[in-house]
Amino acid sequence: MGRDPAYFPEPLRFLPDRWLRDGEDYDDDLARRRQLISGLPFGHGSRMCIGRRFAEQELYLILAKLVQNFRIEYIGKTPEPVLNTVLTPDRPLKFTITPRPERLT
Numbered sequence: 001m002g003r004d005p006a007y008f009p010e011p012l013r014f015l016p017d018r019w020l021r022d023g024e025d026y027d028d029d030l031a032r033r034r035q036l037i038s039g040l041p042f043g044h045g046s047r048m049c050i051g052r053r054f055a056e057q058e059l060y061l062i063l064a065k066l067v068q069n070f071r072i073e074y075i076g077k078t079p080e081p082v083l084n085t086v087l088t089p090d091r092p093l094k095f096t097i098t099p100r101p102e103r104l105t
């Protein structure tokens, strides 16, 4: 579903701006369809993950803190996705993680 151009135009391009909720390219209808059914990492319906909002908040905070405090650079070969119930990389991912001289917090 994440590669269906009906929900994600140019699905293989890295376009983080597609998740922004404003801006001239924002398409309300596309955003709603995307949010409703384009991915189900937390399940769906009455037994869906009760920890979803908690997990999402943790992810936002952890990622923000990491990029504020460290320069993170991918130094491996471009990974290919492998379907393994969920998509996983086909190789170990190698990064350098360097403390930023200036703390941005």
Ligand code: HEM
Binding pocket: 041, 042, 043, 044, 045, 046, 047, 048, 049, 050, 051, 052, 054, 055
């Ligand atoms: C990225 C993190 C997480 C993912 C991807 C995830 C995913 C899922 C999925 C797929 C289900 C099954 C939903 C279904 O049957 O339709 C589930 C259930 C559940 N999750 Fe999570 N989860 C995450 C984090 C958490 C956290 C942080 C908590 C608790 C603080 C949590 C608590 C639960 C509980 C209690 C259920 C069972 C709900 C029920 O059966 O009524 N999860 N989760």
